[in-house]
Amino acid sequence: MTETPETRAARAVDETRLWDRLMTMASYGALANGGVNRQALSPEDVAARRRMKRWADARGFQVTTDGIGNLFVRRPGSDPEAAPVMTGSHMDSQPTGGKFDGIYGVLAGLEALCALEDAGVATRRPIEVVAWTNEEGSRFRPGVMGSSVFAGRLALDDALGVADGDGITVASALAEVRAAETDIPVRDMGGPVASYIEAHIEQGPVLEAAGKTVGVVTGIQGIRWFDVEVTGREDHAGTTPLKTRKDALKAATGIVTALGRALADPDDVVRFTVGRFEAFPGAPSTVPGRVVFTIDLRHPDGATIERLSAAIAKTSVVEAAGCEVAVRETMNAAPTIFPDEMVATVRRHAEALEISHLELPSGAGHDAMNMHGLCPTGMVFIPCENGISHNEAEAATPGDCAAGARVLTACLTDLANR
């Protein structure tokens, strides 16, 4: 391995320190079965933020926040005029979440700053670790809220007005957070960013199945949601001959089966999911007169999503079997394609560090989607056990966590010297 500032900083990543910090953070909102419930702007979230502040203070990093509660930890660069390179993710979790989703990217970023300190490597640009507010969207909808406001894609006032299930607004919850953080200065919203790179667990099984340690993320796949409503006619299950029925369930199951064939992908890149499926009236001896089901369609390529969406609409009608079929699009998020140079940067440093790697798109959405519109953006994935996420059973190994942090550290060192 050639000695460079990047490899020197990366080798200073401390596997034990990173793992211990992950386990410490997992104690804020810990669930009995090993999972974590740390909702955005909750007391558990505040506790995690206080811990982050103390770790940053111990190394002399500057901690700031902004109007939506994004938390920044900054290691200065040698050029006081240079825009920062940013990294990070989120500290909030799903209600029955795990120990790694989000928090891994924040602590891997902090580990990078500590490794740079320990290795005595200076950078021209400052590096900032950010913990974006409310990525999950479990308590306050929509998710990726903090990065949306930072990137100017969501108005601050609109975000502050959002209420949770108990009627508590983001503004009100944020006021309580601020009261616990009088030692953290509030900075202006947004600002120039040189580049952004986010570390995250894969939340899928691809890396594990391929036996690779790091994922070089090429982008975030596009997502479309559809509601399909099939309307037939309720009939008596005993007396009505099958030929005279308009059986909404028979039609709907036929549509789902046909869609599975129409969207079949030998490369296994298409993600097609029917997650909700309801039949009415739902009595064993009544032929269902109405079925409603959802389609979640994802693909990294925009043109492919367009083509598959058209196939969904067509197949649903062709397979209607005498029923009425209505297909309604309820969400449409275009694919994110990270710049070649950011993808190449991650790949290059994984290679230099002799860490096995694989290029793949992200199946899930991330704050990086918002940063992509603002500056050159990339992501680094590490494997998670059995691909399980959004689940108390979510797991990653200390070695993989450290390997991802090493690649991240090398990338940040590189980007902060451009």
Place this chain on the structure above:
Amino acid sequence: MTETPETRAARAVDETRLWDRLMTMASYGALANGGVNRQALSPEDVAARRRMKRWADARGFQVTTDGIGNLFVRRPGSDPEAAPVMTGSHMDSQPTGGKFDGIYGVLAGLEALCALEDAGVATRRPIEVVAWTNEEGSRFRPGVMGSSVFAGRLALDDALGVADGDGITVASALAEVRAAETDIPVRDMGGPVASYIEAHIEQGPVLEAAGKTVGVVTGIQGIRWFDVEVTGREDHAGTTPLKTRKDALKAATGIVTALGRALADPDDVVRFTVGRFEAFPGAPSTVPGRVVFTIDLRHPDGATIERLSAAIAKTSVVEAAGCEVAVRETMNAAPTIFPDEMVATVRRHAEALEISHLELPSGAGHDAMNMHGLCPTGMVFIPCENGISHNEAEAATPGDCAAGARVLTACLTDLANR
């Protein structure tokens, strides 16, 4: 048409009288949209029973009841020792029921007695019209309760102990009915019956589609219920490749589609219905880990039902697509095959009366199932509009109602002289 006692009595059936009585009964529990809600042993049911008593009194028929509240109207025969021929059906309705289900058979029976009176036709055996208690099973489960107790298939005490959704028992509801019927003697339960013949709306579209006025019912098809549980694994819809999923919904829809093929019947006699279908957890972006659905299978032939049930179990497992599949039988009622001579009797009198007819099995269950174990039993169907039943929109024509009553009257006259 040859003049016989049967045709003479049948011609005395009064279409207007029968229709007016149907409309009068429909007023007890009338719903705003034309339907009827007359639950078993409710105040509406009591009102209908009082009306029945007055009509019977007006013609000098004897009215009795028994320990489960079955209501009997008897026209004596010439032989005081002879067991009665019975006819009838039920007066209770579904909560959102129609004007004809059940009550038609009771009033067609009463019309037969009146026609015999009007025509001056005596019979050797007495003829009894019965209104069986709680056929629908909507308020008190199980249904066909009164005929089950009469036929000795359900212990009286077990039936009396059944409670409705408000905790009111059959015994308690029956005590209130009895308080309104101090003028109706209580007779012993059961007793010898020479034969039983029940008139009913078809509750299906077969007669209407064939343009026939009367259905010569060959039996009541067997019914089996199954619960099918498909267990896979919950996964993230965005991150999990389709090849690594255990998608319970994909498996379940594939099973339903395959079952449709496996049970396909060119003669359209098989009744196969998936009425309830639930996917868990039911979130659009989560691959369902569990699906539960019901199967309602009916056929008039016992051996065929056995064969189809085996096919259901086999196909469900073959199409499991990597999931676990459990098939559990939750109901098994064998087919009822009416004796040839009873079927021939109905057919013969329909022919003699020059009323168009068709042989068909009953798709729905009836009190006749219980009487079948006790004495030679048959049924007469009339068409209902679009095959709709258990629905406020249930409809039949005055002409068809009268035609069915004519065939019934001829059959009763014939049977009561054997």
